[in-house]
Amino acid sequence: MQSLPIIPVPVPVLRLPRGPDGFSRGFAPDGRRTILRPEVGEGRIQDPPESQEQRARAVLRERYLRSLLAMVGHPVSFTLHEGVHVTAQFGATDLDVANFYVSQLQTPIGVQAEALLRCSDIISYSFKL
């Protein structure tokens, strides 16, 4: 019996590294290393307004993520810097919405079959449901 070639198995990982959450600069005040600094006698933060804001953020976040799902496979028109407009079929976004994967990107100099658009380069975009 002919021996099969050994196919290397990728090393499993427990999870992906956590990236920025998108709307804060990080350095959690209750992080593990804060004991390195003298304690600041801050007053207790009121719960109601904070939890209200948190709920509002959660609702907005869910709406945005659902809009991304709705966008999959649709032609989307992007407004970029320097007055550039391009159209492409939306495919996916990465975990922290830093890049959009698109196909059939119609650019001023031709059609790109596959591309990644940096979200920081995008001023706005629109698509028809």
Place this chain on the structure above:
Amino acid sequence: MAMRQTPLTCSGHTRPVVDLAFSGITPYGYFLISACKDGKPMLRQGDTGDWIGTFLGHKGAVWGATLNKDATKAATAAADFTAKVWDAVSGDELMTLAHKHIVKTVDFTQDSNYLLTGGQDKLLRIYDLNKPEAEPKEISGHTSGIKKALWCSEDKQILSADDKTVRLWDHATMTEVKSLNFNMSVSSMEYIPEGEILVITYGRSIAFHSAVSLEPIKSFEAPATINSASLHPEKEFLVAGGEDFKLYKYDYNSGEELESYKGHFGPIHCVRFSPDGELYASGSEDGTLRLWQTVVGKTYGLWKCVLPEEDSGELAKPKIGFPETAEEELEEIASENSDSIYSSTPEVKA
């Protein structure tokens, strides 16, 4: 079972990652700072790559970044003509050091009391961090913009590199002790205190010199132009990355190429071993920071070696497979476009 390297991709940056540095090992583990053209250096947990925070304040690309030994302070060098010192615990800006031109490199002394900076104005500056108002000491003599400057020999000496020259300075007398000239542009330098070794990359070469005398120890030739190299703390291996998107791993003693990895979608700008040597990090033109295992398959950080009998069945497979699948899909996407996307060199773009 043969294992294949699974790099951990650290997301967050949106522009090329041009410099990175590890702290020493602290009671809270070790930390990693990355410098990026997006102007937002980031601090991460070193062994997992988890984001801790972003240092906000620079108004231009950040070219250099470093942490002090115990990761309580960070320093950054930027295109907005400033270097900044940060509290690496709270993320707050502590100090802004105005320069007359783009700043490319920063380095703390071992005791974190002084900061060395270098940049396009060809001057080395030494700031006393305990006297923020005082003018820095200046060292002139470089004939091109300074790319890298490092304290060495227990902070008694300074190593600096401009376009094609590496110079050794005496801190006490502020004079040049010795210099090395290369026929090609020096792309990076790394200083290893244990053994007083200096790693210099230029062209396709990775050269090792004595940091005390600048005498050559040995050198390696890579298949492509190399932008950065790092020597393992135990001096068993070295890793290097450059223009061909690949990372190379060599045996330091024999010079044999042990492994090479593709995974980045653009030229690699910087690569560094962690202080414990268990992993190395790479930063690239593709805007990502990746962590690679030194010993592939060892259980460490987020990597977990699962033996066949440990597999818990069907449920485990999708979870384990997902990151790799995503990675492969991205690689397939990038391979079709890599020529057109990354056809120009970083120097041209900058």
